[in-house]
Amino acid sequence: MVCCCAAASSSLSLERFSGPVTVQGRNEPLKKERPKWKSDYPMTEGQLRSKRDEFWDTAPAFEGRKEIWDALKAATVALECNDHELAQAIVDGASITLPHGTLSECYDELGNRYQLPVYCLAPPVNLISECSDEDPSDSPEPPVASKKEFQLKVRLSTGKDVRLSASMADTIGQLKKQLQAQEDMDVLQQRWFFSGKLLTDKTRLQDTKIQKDFVIQVIVNAQASAGPKASPVTSAPPPAPQ
Template sequence: MGGCIGITRGRNASVDDTSANSTRTNSGNSRKNHSLCHEVIRWKSDVPLTEGQLRSKRDEFWDTAPAFDGRKEIWDALRAGATAAEAQDYQLAQAILDGANISVPNGFLTECYDELGTRYQVPIYCLSYPINIVKEDSGRDSPADCSEPIDGGTEMTLKLRLSTTLGDVKLPVYSKDTIGVAKKKLQEEDASKGRNIRIHGRLAIIEAVLRRGTPPESVEVVIASLSEASVNQYEVALNQWNIFCTRERIDFFDPKKNSVLLFLTEKFKNGASYGALNSYRVAISLIPPNKIGEDPLISRFLKSTFKLKPVFPKYSYTWDVSITLNHLEKLFPLRSIP
Protein backbone atom coordinates (compact mmCIF):
# COMPACT_ATOMS: atom_id res chain seq x y z
CA MET A 1 0.00 0.00 0.00
CA GLY A 2 2.66 2.52 0.95
CA GLY A 3 6.04 3.02 2.50
CA CYS A 4 6.73 4.33 5.97
CA ILE A 5 9.24 7.21 6.07
CA GLY A 6 9.34 7.97 9.80
CA ILE A 7 7.42 9.67 12.59
CA THR A 8 7.17 13.20 13.86
CA ARG A 9 9.70 12.75 16.70
CA GLY A 10 12.07 10.51 14.78
CA ARG A 11 12.75 6.89 15.64
CA ASN A 12 15.34 4.38 14.49
CA ALA A 13 12.86 1.52 14.36
CA SER A 14 10.69 1.43 11.26
CA VAL A 15 7.05 0.50 11.13
CA ASP A 16 6.18 -1.73 8.18
CA ASP A 17 2.95 -1.38 6.28
CA THR A 18 1.56 -4.86 6.69
CA SER A 19 -1.74 -6.28 5.61
CA ALA A 20 -4.46 -7.31 8.05
CA ASN A 21 -3.56 -10.51 9.85
CA SER A 22 -3.80 -12.15 13.24
CA THR A 23 -1.85 -15.22 14.27
CA ARG A 24 -1.63 -17.27 17.45
CA THR A 25 1.68 -17.30 19.27
CA ASN A 26 2.70 -19.06 22.46
CA SER A 27 4.74 -16.18 23.77
CA GLY A 28 2.01 -13.54 23.68
CA ASN A 29 1.48 -13.29 27.45
CA SER A 30 5.20 -13.02 28.21
CA ARG A 31 5.75 -10.22 25.69
CA LYS A 32 6.62 -6.75 26.98
CA ASN A 33 3.87 -4.19 26.81
CA HIS A 34 4.65 -0.54 26.07
CA SER A 35 2.42 2.48 26.40
CA LEU A 36 0.94 3.81 23.18
CA CYS A 37 3.37 6.26 21.57
CA HIS A 38 2.08 9.82 21.38
CA GLU A 39 3.32 10.21 17.83
CA VAL A 40 1.91 10.31 14.32
CA ILE A 41 3.36 7.82 11.85
CA ARG A 42 4.35 9.58 8.63
CA TRP A 43 4.17 7.54 5.45
CA LYS A 44 3.77 7.97 1.71
CA SER A 45 1.27 6.07 -0.38
CA ASP A 46 2.50 4.37 -3.55
CA VAL A 47 -0.72 5.44 -5.27
CA PRO A 48 -1.97 8.89 -4.21
CA LEU A 49 -5.40 8.70 -2.54
CA THR A 50 -8.11 11.22 -1.87
CA GLU A 51 -9.53 11.51 1.63
CA GLY A 52 -12.73 9.79 0.54
CA GLN A 53 -10.86 6.88 -1.01
CA LEU A 54 -8.79 6.49 2.15
CA ARG A 55 -11.91 6.43 4.33
CA SER A 56 -13.49 3.82 2.08
CA LYS A 57 -10.35 1.69 2.29
CA ARG A 58 -10.38 1.94 6.08
CA ASP A 59 -14.04 0.98 6.28
CA GLU A 60 -13.44 -2.08 4.10
CA PHE A 61 -10.61 -3.23 6.36
CA TRP A 62 -12.47 -2.80 9.65
CA ASP A 63 -15.61 -4.44 8.23
CA THR A 64 -13.83 -7.52 6.90
CA ALA A 65 -10.95 -8.08 9.36
CA PRO A 66 -13.03 -9.88 12.05
CA ALA A 67 -14.26 -12.40 9.48
CA PHE A 68 -10.79 -13.86 8.90
CA ASP A 69 -9.25 -14.33 12.33
CA GLY A 70 -9.14 -12.89 15.83
CA ARG A 71 -11.93 -11.83 18.18
CA LYS A 72 -14.47 -9.26 17.04
CA GLU A 73 -14.43 -7.39 20.34
CA ILE A 74 -10.66 -6.92 20.02
CA TRP A 75 -11.02 -5.58 16.47
CA ASP A 76 -13.71 -3.18 17.72
CA ALA A 77 -11.43 -1.98 20.49
CA LEU A 78 -8.54 -1.52 18.04
CA ARG A 79 -10.75 0.52 15.75
CA ALA A 80 -11.91 2.73 18.61
CA GLY A 81 -8.34 3.10 19.85
CA ALA A 82 -7.04 3.98 16.38
CA THR A 83 -9.75 6.62 15.97
CA ALA A 84 -8.94 8.17 19.35
CA ALA A 85 -5.18 8.11 18.68
CA GLU A 86 -5.62 9.76 15.28
CA ALA A 87 -7.58 12.52 17.00
CA GLN A 88 -4.59 12.81 19.39
CA ASP A 89 -6.71 11.71 22.34
CA TYR A 90 -4.01 9.31 23.50
CA GLN A 91 -5.43 9.10 27.01
CA LEU A 92 -8.71 7.65 25.73
CA ALA A 93 -6.89 5.38 23.27
CA GLN A 94 -4.70 3.93 26.03
CA ALA A 95 -7.73 3.39 28.27
CA ILE A 96 -9.51 1.48 25.50
CA LEU A 97 -6.48 -0.76 24.94
CA ASP A 98 -6.07 -1.41 28.68
CA GLY A 99 -9.77 -2.15 29.08
CA ALA A 100 -9.61 -4.77 26.32
CA ASN A 101 -6.31 -6.24 27.66
CA ILE A 102 -4.46 -5.41 24.44
CA SER A 103 -0.66 -5.22 24.60
CA VAL A 104 1.38 -3.08 22.22
CA PRO A 105 5.03 -4.27 22.22
CA ASN A 106 6.41 -1.55 19.93
CA GLY A 107 4.13 1.27 21.04
CA PHE A 108 2.15 1.35 17.79
CA LEU A 109 -1.09 -0.33 16.76
CA THR A 110 0.58 -1.90 13.73
CA GLU A 111 1.29 -4.95 15.90
CA CYS A 112 -0.87 -5.84 18.91
CA TYR A 113 -1.65 -8.90 21.02
CA ASP A 114 -4.68 -9.85 23.07
CA GLU A 115 -4.58 -11.62 26.44
CA LEU A 116 -4.59 -15.03 24.70
CA GLY A 117 -1.47 -14.19 22.69
CA THR A 118 -3.23 -13.70 19.34
CA ARG A 119 -1.47 -11.18 17.10
CA TYR A 120 -3.41 -8.41 15.38
CA GLN A 121 -1.85 -6.31 12.64
CA VAL A 122 -3.45 -3.01 11.67
CA PRO A 123 -2.32 -1.52 8.33
CA ILE A 124 -0.72 1.87 8.47
CA TYR A 125 -3.41 3.55 6.39
CA CYS A 126 -5.86 2.96 9.27
CA LEU A 127 -3.66 4.90 11.69
CA SER A 128 -2.77 8.14 9.88
CA TYR A 129 -3.10 10.01 6.61
CA PRO A 130 -0.32 9.72 4.01
CA ILE A 131 1.79 12.80 3.40
CA ASN A 132 0.75 12.78 -0.28
CA ILE A 133 -3.01 12.83 0.37
CA VAL A 134 -4.89 14.36 -2.57
CA LYS A 135 -7.16 17.35 -1.94
CA GLU A 136 -9.82 17.75 -4.61
CA ASP A 137 -10.58 21.21 -5.92
CA SER A 138 -14.32 20.63 -5.95
CA GLY A 139 -14.37 20.66 -2.15
CA ARG A 140 -15.52 17.05 -2.01
CA ASP A 141 -13.28 14.34 -0.70
CA SER A 142 -13.85 11.85 -3.51
CA PRO A 143 -16.43 10.69 -6.03
CA ALA A 144 -17.44 8.08 -3.43
CA ASP A 145 -18.94 10.85 -1.34
CA CYS A 146 -21.12 12.18 -4.14
CA SER A 147 -24.83 11.53 -4.01
CA GLU A 148 -24.62 10.00 -7.49
CA PRO A 149 -21.25 8.36 -8.19
CA ILE A 150 -19.49 8.89 -11.48
CA ASP A 151 -19.71 5.71 -13.56
CA GLY A 152 -21.03 3.89 -10.49
CA GLY A 153 -22.48 1.05 -12.51
CA THR A 154 -26.03 -0.21 -12.46
CA GLU A 155 -28.38 0.96 -9.74
CA MET A 156 -29.77 -1.82 -7.57
CA THR A 157 -31.50 -2.34 -4.22
CA LEU A 158 -30.08 -4.46 -1.40
CA LYS A 159 -32.33 -6.00 1.23
CA LEU A 160 -30.58 -5.95 4.61
CA ARG A 161 -31.57 -7.20 8.05
CA LEU A 162 -30.33 -4.97 10.87
CA SER A 163 -28.95 -6.66 13.98
CA THR A 164 -30.23 -3.81 16.17
CA THR A 165 -33.92 -4.05 15.27
CA LEU A 166 -34.01 -7.39 13.38
CA GLY A 167 -36.00 -5.50 10.77
CA ASP A 168 -35.47 -5.62 7.01
CA VAL A 169 -34.50 -2.44 5.17
CA LYS A 170 -33.95 -1.69 1.50
CA LEU A 171 -30.78 0.19 0.58
CA PRO A 172 -30.31 1.65 -2.94
CA VAL A 173 -26.70 1.23 -4.13
CA TYR A 174 -24.71 1.00 -7.36
CA SER A 175 -23.02 -2.16 -8.63
CA LYS A 176 -19.55 -0.55 -8.36
CA ASP A 177 -20.04 0.76 -4.81
CA THR A 178 -17.54 -0.53 -2.25
CA ILE A 179 -18.48 -1.93 1.14
CA GLY A 180 -17.42 1.30 2.76
CA VAL A 181 -19.65 3.40 0.49
CA ALA A 182 -22.63 1.12 1.12
CA LYS A 183 -22.04 1.32 4.87
CA LYS A 184 -21.91 5.10 4.76
CA LYS A 185 -25.21 5.21 2.86
CA LEU A 186 -26.76 2.94 5.48
CA GLN A 187 -25.47 5.17 8.29
CA GLU A 188 -26.93 8.26 6.61
CA GLU A 189 -30.27 6.49 6.22
CA ASP A 190 -30.11 5.35 9.85
CA ALA A 191 -29.57 8.92 11.00
CA SER A 192 -32.46 10.23 8.91
CA LYS A 193 -34.88 7.51 10.06
CA GLY A 194 -33.91 7.32 13.71
CA ARG A 195 -32.05 3.98 13.60
CA ASN A 196 -28.56 3.43 14.91
CA ILE A 197 -25.61 1.13 14.37
CA ARG A 198 -24.90 -1.56 16.97
CA ILE A 199 -22.60 -0.44 19.77
CA HIS A 200 -20.06 -2.46 21.70
CA GLY A 201 -21.11 -2.87 25.34
CA ARG A 202 -17.62 -3.00 26.88
CA LEU A 203 -16.44 0.11 25.02
CA ALA A 204 -19.59 2.01 25.99
CA ILE A 205 -19.00 1.17 29.66
CA ILE A 206 -15.34 2.25 29.40
CA GLU A 207 -16.37 5.56 27.86
CA ALA A 208 -18.96 6.09 30.61
CA VAL A 209 -16.37 5.38 33.34
CA LEU A 210 -13.94 7.86 31.77
CA ARG A 211 -16.65 10.52 31.55
CA ARG A 212 -17.04 10.28 35.33
CA GLY A 213 -13.46 11.48 35.75
CA THR A 214 -11.94 8.09 36.51
CA PRO A 215 -8.16 8.03 35.91
CA PRO A 216 -7.37 5.99 32.76
CA GLU A 217 -4.95 3.87 34.78
CA SER A 218 -7.83 2.75 37.02
CA VAL A 219 -10.39 1.94 34.32
CA GLU A 220 -9.28 -1.66 33.87
CA VAL A 221 -9.57 -2.32 37.61
CA VAL A 222 -12.96 -0.61 37.84
CA ILE A 223 -14.60 -2.69 35.09
CA ALA A 224 -12.93 -5.94 36.20
CA SER A 225 -15.90 -6.53 38.51
CA LEU A 226 -18.07 -7.17 35.43
CA SER A 227 -17.84 -10.69 34.04
CA GLU A 228 -17.82 -11.33 30.30
CA ALA A 229 -21.28 -12.90 30.52
CA SER A 230 -22.64 -9.82 32.29
CA VAL A 231 -21.12 -7.48 29.70
CA ASN A 232 -22.68 -9.52 26.89
CA GLN A 233 -26.06 -9.35 28.63
CA TYR A 234 -25.77 -5.62 29.21
CA GLU A 235 -24.72 -5.07 25.59
CA VAL A 236 -28.15 -6.20 24.39
CA ALA A 237 -29.87 -3.81 26.79
CA LEU A 238 -27.54 -0.92 25.93
CA ASN A 239 -28.21 -1.35 22.21
CA GLN A 240 -31.95 -1.14 22.87
CA TRP A 241 -31.34 1.95 24.99
CA ASN A 242 -29.20 3.44 22.21
CA ILE A 243 -31.99 2.94 19.66
CA PHE A 244 -34.46 4.67 22.00
CA CYS A 245 -32.04 7.58 22.64
CA THR A 246 -31.45 8.09 18.92
CA ARG A 247 -35.15 8.10 18.13
CA GLU A 248 -36.08 10.44 20.99
CA ARG A 249 -32.91 12.55 20.69
CA ILE A 250 -31.76 11.80 24.22
CA ASP A 251 -28.18 11.97 25.48
CA PHE A 252 -27.06 8.34 25.73
CA PHE A 253 -24.50 9.05 28.48
CA ASP A 254 -26.49 11.57 30.54
CA PRO A 255 -30.25 10.85 30.41
CA LYS A 256 -32.90 12.31 32.65
CA LYS A 257 -34.98 10.20 35.04
CA ASN A 258 -38.15 10.67 32.98
CA SER A 259 -36.38 9.44 29.85
CA VAL A 260 -35.44 6.18 31.56
CA LEU A 261 -39.01 5.79 32.83
CA LEU A 262 -40.39 6.29 29.31
CA PHE A 263 -37.96 3.68 27.98
CA LEU A 264 -38.92 1.13 30.65
CA THR A 265 -42.61 1.86 30.13
CA GLU A 266 -42.29 1.27 26.40
CA LYS A 267 -40.56 -2.07 26.98
CA PHE A 268 -43.16 -3.08 29.58
CA LYS A 269 -46.04 -2.34 27.19
CA ASN A 270 -44.25 -4.38 24.52
CA GLY A 271 -44.32 -7.43 26.78
CA ALA A 272 -40.98 -7.28 28.64
CA SER A 273 -40.94 -9.27 31.87
CA TYR A 274 -39.82 -8.03 35.28
CA GLY A 275 -36.46 -9.76 34.84
CA ALA A 276 -35.85 -8.10 31.45
CA LEU A 277 -36.83 -4.67 32.79
CA ASN A 278 -34.48 -5.10 35.73
CA SER A 279 -31.65 -6.00 33.34
CA TYR A 280 -32.37 -2.79 31.38
CA ARG A 281 -32.26 -0.79 34.63
CA VAL A 282 -28.94 -2.28 35.76
CA ALA A 283 -27.34 -1.80 32.31
CA ILE A 284 -28.44 1.83 32.02
CA SER A 285 -27.26 2.60 35.56
CA LEU A 286 -23.69 1.82 34.41
CA ILE A 287 -23.74 4.73 31.96
CA PRO A 288 -24.88 8.04 33.56
CA PRO A 289 -22.68 9.87 36.08
CA ASN A 290 -25.51 9.88 38.65
CA LYS A 291 -27.08 6.83 40.30
CA ILE A 292 -30.17 6.98 38.14
CA GLY A 293 -30.85 3.25 38.50
CA GLU A 294 -31.30 3.68 42.26
CA ASP A 295 -33.82 6.49 41.92
CA PRO A 296 -36.83 5.83 44.24
CA LEU A 297 -39.34 6.44 41.45
CA ILE A 298 -37.63 3.96 39.13
CA SER A 299 -37.42 1.40 41.93
CA ARG A 300 -41.15 1.81 42.62
CA PHE A 301 -41.85 1.43 38.91
CA LEU A 302 -40.03 -1.93 38.90
CA LYS A 303 -41.99 -3.11 41.97
CA SER A 304 -45.24 -2.15 40.29
CA THR A 305 -44.40 -4.09 37.13
CA PHE A 306 -43.76 -7.17 39.27
CA LYS A 307 -47.26 -6.88 40.74
CA LEU A 308 -48.89 -6.17 37.38
CA LYS A 309 -47.05 -8.99 35.65
CA PRO A 310 -45.91 -11.47 38.34
CA VAL A 311 -43.38 -14.17 37.60
CA PHE A 312 -44.90 -17.65 37.81
CA PRO A 313 -43.01 -20.94 38.22
CA LYS A 314 -42.04 -22.70 35.03
CA TYR A 315 -44.12 -25.74 36.01
CA SER A 316 -47.68 -25.39 37.31
CA TYR A 317 -47.65 -28.65 39.27
CA THR A 318 -45.16 -31.17 40.74
CA TRP A 319 -45.35 -34.84 41.62
CA ASP A 320 -43.73 -37.01 44.28
CA VAL A 321 -40.75 -38.79 42.72
CA SER A 322 -40.59 -41.27 45.62
CA ILE A 323 -43.65 -43.08 44.21
CA THR A 324 -41.71 -43.99 41.06
CA LEU A 325 -38.57 -44.89 42.99
CA ASN A 326 -40.47 -47.22 45.32
CA HIS A 327 -42.06 -48.93 42.32
CA LEU A 328 -38.68 -49.43 40.64
CA GLU A 329 -37.30 -50.87 43.87
CA LYS A 330 -39.98 -53.59 43.82
CA LEU A 331 -38.86 -54.67 40.33
CA PHE A 332 -35.46 -55.92 41.62
CA PRO A 333 -33.67 -57.94 40.29
CA LEU A 334 -33.58 -56.06 37.02
CA ARG A 335 -33.12 -59.18 34.91
CA SER A 336 -36.74 -60.04 35.52
CA ILE A 337 -37.91 -56.88 33.72
CA PRO A 338 -39.13 -57.81 30.21
Protein backbone atom coordinates (compact mmCIF):
# COMPACT_ATOMS: atom_id res chain seq x y z
CA MET A 1 0.00 0.00 0.00
CA VAL A 2 1.11 3.57 -0.54
CA CYS A 3 2.46 5.10 2.68
CA CYS A 4 -0.26 7.21 4.25
CA CYS A 5 2.28 9.81 5.34
CA ALA A 6 3.35 10.53 1.78
CA ALA A 7 1.81 13.50 0.05
CA ALA A 8 -1.23 12.59 -2.00
CA SER A 9 0.33 11.98 -5.38
CA SER A 10 -1.44 12.48 -10.85
CA SER A 11 -3.42 11.42 -16.21
CA LEU A 12 -5.30 14.62 -15.64
CA SER A 13 -8.91 15.03 -16.83
CA LEU A 14 -9.78 18.45 -18.16
CA GLU A 15 -13.40 17.66 -17.33
CA ARG A 16 -12.78 17.47 -13.60
CA PHE A 17 -14.12 21.03 -13.17
CA SER A 18 -17.04 22.67 -14.82
CA GLY A 19 -18.67 26.02 -14.25
CA PRO A 20 -21.35 26.76 -11.66
CA VAL A 21 -24.26 24.35 -11.70
CA THR A 22 -27.48 24.07 -9.76
CA VAL A 23 -27.23 21.70 -6.80
CA GLN A 24 -30.57 20.38 -5.52
CA GLY A 25 -29.47 20.36 -1.87
CA ARG A 26 -28.54 16.68 -1.91
CA ASN A 27 -25.57 16.01 0.37
CA GLU A 28 -24.63 12.54 1.59
CA PRO A 29 -22.04 11.59 4.23
CA LEU A 30 -18.65 10.54 2.91
CA LYS A 31 -18.66 6.79 2.30
CA LYS A 32 -15.95 4.66 3.89
CA GLU A 33 -15.75 2.32 0.91
CA ARG A 34 -13.06 3.26 -1.59
CA PRO A 35 -13.38 2.49 -5.30
CA LYS A 36 -11.71 -0.60 -6.73
CA TRP A 37 -10.04 -0.23 -10.10
CA LYS A 38 -7.32 -1.84 -12.20
CA SER A 39 -4.56 0.02 -14.01
CA ASP A 40 -3.90 -0.72 -17.68
CA TYR A 41 -0.53 -2.11 -16.56
CA PRO A 42 0.92 -3.02 -13.11
CA MET A 43 1.79 0.25 -11.40
CA THR A 44 4.44 0.84 -8.73
CA GLU A 45 3.86 3.00 -5.67
CA GLY A 46 6.25 5.59 -7.12
CA GLN A 47 4.32 5.76 -10.39
CA LEU A 48 1.06 6.20 -8.48
CA ARG A 49 2.52 9.03 -6.41
CA SER A 50 3.82 10.64 -9.59
CA LYS A 51 0.37 10.56 -11.22
CA ARG A 52 -1.20 12.05 -8.10
CA ASP A 53 1.44 14.77 -7.84
CA GLU A 54 0.87 15.74 -11.48
CA PHE A 55 -2.86 16.06 -10.84
CA TRP A 56 -2.64 18.14 -7.66
CA ASP A 57 0.10 20.37 -9.10
CA THR A 58 -2.09 21.33 -12.06
CA ALA A 59 -5.63 21.07 -10.64
CA PRO A 60 -5.93 24.73 -9.49
CA ALA A 61 -4.87 25.92 -12.94
CA PHE A 62 -8.10 24.64 -14.49
CA GLU A 63 -10.64 26.88 -12.79
CA GLY A 64 -12.14 26.20 -9.40
CA ARG A 65 -11.07 27.64 -6.05
CA LYS A 66 -7.61 26.78 -4.74
CA GLU A 67 -8.83 26.44 -1.16
CA ILE A 68 -11.33 23.81 -2.27
CA TRP A 69 -8.65 21.87 -4.18
CA ASP A 70 -6.46 22.02 -1.05
CA ALA A 71 -9.32 20.71 1.10
CA LEU A 72 -10.01 17.88 -1.35
CA LYS A 73 -6.35 16.89 -1.34
CA ALA A 74 -6.26 16.88 2.47
CA ALA A 75 -9.42 14.75 2.56
CA THR A 76 -7.93 12.17 0.17
CA VAL A 77 -4.81 11.94 2.35
CA ALA A 78 -6.98 11.38 5.42
CA LEU A 79 -8.88 8.61 3.63
CA GLU A 80 -5.59 7.02 2.57
CA CYS A 81 -4.68 6.95 6.28
CA ASN A 82 -8.08 5.35 7.06
CA ASP A 83 -9.07 8.42 9.09
CA HIS A 84 -12.64 8.71 7.84
CA GLU A 85 -13.73 11.11 10.59
CA LEU A 86 -10.97 13.59 9.72
CA ALA A 87 -11.83 13.39 6.01
CA GLN A 88 -15.51 14.09 6.79
CA ALA A 89 -14.54 17.02 9.05
CA ILE A 90 -12.39 18.53 6.28
CA VAL A 91 -15.22 18.21 3.76
CA ASP A 92 -17.74 19.75 6.17
CA GLY A 93 -15.36 22.55 7.16
CA ALA A 94 -14.88 23.55 3.52
CA SER A 95 -18.68 23.42 2.87
CA ILE A 96 -18.19 20.79 0.19
CA THR A 97 -21.35 18.97 -0.94
CA LEU A 98 -21.23 15.28 -1.88
CA PRO A 99 -24.34 14.31 -3.88
CA HIS A 100 -23.22 10.66 -4.02
CA GLY A 101 -21.14 10.43 -0.84
CA THR A 102 -17.85 10.31 -2.74
CA LEU A 103 -15.08 12.76 -3.64
CA SER A 104 -15.19 11.67 -7.27
CA GLU A 105 -17.90 14.32 -7.80
CA CYS A 106 -18.51 17.20 -5.42
CA TYR A 107 -19.50 20.87 -5.28
CA ASP A 108 -18.44 23.94 -3.34
CA GLU A 109 -20.91 26.36 -1.74
CA LEU A 110 -21.00 28.44 -4.95
CA GLY A 111 -22.20 25.44 -6.95
CA ASN A 112 -18.89 24.83 -8.75
CA ARG A 113 -18.34 21.20 -9.66
CA TYR A 114 -15.09 19.32 -8.91
CA GLN A 115 -14.14 15.82 -10.07
CA LEU A 116 -11.27 13.70 -8.78
CA PRO A 117 -9.79 10.83 -10.83
CA VAL A 118 -10.04 7.37 -9.30
CA TYR A 119 -6.27 7.07 -8.81
CA CYS A 120 -6.40 9.94 -6.30
CA LEU A 121 -9.01 8.10 -4.25
CA ALA A 122 -7.50 4.60 -4.07
CA PRO A 123 -4.53 2.58 -5.36
CA PRO A 124 -5.16 0.08 -8.17
CA VAL A 125 -5.68 -3.58 -7.35
CA ASN A 126 -2.58 -4.41 -9.41
CA LEU A 127 -0.27 -2.06 -7.47
CA ILE A 128 3.33 -3.30 -7.18
CA SER A 129 4.87 -2.84 -3.73
CA GLU A 130 8.27 -1.16 -3.73
CA CYS A 131 9.06 -2.68 -0.33
CA SER A 132 9.38 -6.17 -1.84
CA ASP A 133 12.74 -7.93 -1.69
CA GLU A 134 12.17 -9.32 -5.15
CA ASP A 135 14.37 -8.30 -8.02
CA PRO A 136 12.71 -5.28 -9.70
CA SER A 137 13.56 -6.86 -13.04
CA ASP A 138 11.06 -9.60 -12.19
CA SER A 139 8.21 -7.11 -12.01
CA PRO A 140 5.90 -7.27 -15.01
CA GLU A 141 6.32 -4.34 -17.37
CA PRO A 142 4.24 -3.29 -20.35
CA PRO A 143 5.77 -4.54 -23.59
CA VAL A 144 8.03 -2.01 -25.26
CA ALA A 145 7.18 -1.08 -28.83
CA SER A 146 9.68 -1.12 -31.63
CA LYS A 147 12.01 1.80 -32.31
CA LYS A 148 10.47 2.63 -35.69
CA GLU A 149 10.48 6.41 -35.84
CA PHE A 150 7.83 8.80 -37.17
CA GLN A 151 7.06 12.50 -37.05
CA LEU A 152 5.01 13.32 -33.93
CA LYS A 153 2.98 16.52 -34.11
CA VAL A 154 2.66 18.57 -30.92
CA ARG A 155 0.63 21.76 -30.64
CA LEU A 156 1.88 24.36 -28.16
CA SER A 157 -0.53 26.52 -26.18
CA THR A 158 1.14 29.46 -27.94
CA GLY A 159 -0.54 28.23 -31.15
CA LYS A 160 2.63 26.90 -32.77
CA ASP A 161 2.79 23.35 -34.19
CA VAL A 162 6.07 21.45 -33.81
CA ARG A 163 7.11 18.08 -35.23
CA LEU A 164 9.37 15.76 -33.24
CA SER A 165 11.15 12.60 -34.32
CA ALA A 166 9.63 9.91 -32.09
CA SER A 167 8.99 6.20 -31.71
CA MET A 168 6.22 4.46 -29.80
CA ALA A 169 8.82 3.31 -27.25
CA ASP A 170 9.79 6.90 -26.33
CA THR A 171 8.70 8.30 -22.97
CA ILE A 172 7.13 11.72 -22.55
CA GLY A 173 10.18 12.74 -20.53
CA GLN A 174 12.46 11.98 -23.51
CA LEU A 175 10.21 13.92 -25.87
CA LYS A 176 10.13 16.90 -23.48
CA LYS A 177 13.93 17.04 -23.68
CA GLN A 178 13.77 16.92 -27.47
CA LEU A 179 11.25 19.78 -27.48
CA GLN A 180 13.53 21.70 -25.12
CA ALA A 181 16.46 21.32 -27.52
CA GLN A 182 14.35 22.23 -30.54
CA GLU A 183 12.36 25.16 -29.13
CA ASP A 184 14.58 26.32 -26.22
CA MET A 185 11.75 25.50 -23.80
CA ASP A 186 12.63 24.11 -20.37
CA VAL A 187 11.03 20.75 -19.55
CA LEU A 188 9.60 22.26 -16.35
CA GLN A 189 7.53 24.63 -18.48
CA GLN A 190 5.87 21.78 -20.39
CA ARG A 191 2.61 19.99 -19.57
CA TRP A 192 1.68 17.35 -22.17
CA PHE A 193 -1.96 16.31 -22.68
CA PHE A 194 -3.68 13.74 -24.89
CA SER A 195 -7.42 12.98 -24.92
CA GLY A 196 -7.89 15.31 -21.96
CA LYS A 197 -5.36 13.47 -19.78
CA LEU A 198 -2.06 14.72 -18.41
CA LEU A 199 0.87 12.56 -19.57
CA THR A 200 3.54 11.89 -16.95
CA ASP A 201 7.24 11.80 -17.81
CA LYS A 202 7.40 7.99 -17.49
CA THR A 203 4.47 7.41 -19.84
CA ARG A 204 5.45 5.83 -23.16
CA LEU A 205 3.74 6.85 -26.39
CA GLN A 206 2.48 3.29 -26.80
CA ASP A 207 0.65 3.64 -23.46
CA THR A 208 -1.33 6.64 -24.75
CA LYS A 209 -2.69 4.61 -27.70
CA ILE A 210 -1.90 7.60 -29.90
CA GLN A 211 -1.99 7.17 -33.67
CA LYS A 212 0.77 8.58 -35.84
CA ASP A 213 -1.46 11.29 -37.32
CA PHE A 214 -2.84 12.49 -33.97
CA VAL A 215 -1.79 15.67 -32.15
CA ILE A 216 -0.54 16.03 -28.56
CA GLN A 217 -1.32 19.27 -26.77
CA VAL A 218 1.51 20.98 -24.84
CA ILE A 219 0.62 23.70 -22.37
CA VAL A 220 3.49 26.11 -21.83
CA ASN A 221 3.82 27.50 -18.33
CA ALA A 222 4.27 31.20 -18.98
CA GLN A 223 5.29 31.92 -15.38
CA ALA A 224 8.22 29.54 -15.56
CA SER A 225 9.37 31.21 -18.78
CA ALA A 226 9.32 34.69 -17.32
CA GLY A 227 12.63 36.51 -17.48
CA PRO A 228 14.93 37.10 -14.50
CA LYS A 229 13.68 39.34 -11.79
CA ALA A 230 14.74 42.93 -12.00
CA SER A 231 17.55 43.84 -9.65
CA PRO A 232 16.51 46.03 -6.74
CA VAL A 233 16.83 49.77 -7.37
CA THR A 234 18.81 51.72 -4.84
CA SER A 235 16.75 54.60 -3.54
CA ALA A 236 18.05 57.99 -4.56
CA PRO A 237 18.85 60.65 -1.91
CA PRO A 238 16.19 63.35 -1.44
CA PRO A 239 16.69 66.53 -3.52
CA ALA A 240 18.55 69.38 -1.91
CA PRO A 241 16.33 72.20 -0.61
CA GLN A 242 15.97 75.18 -2.95
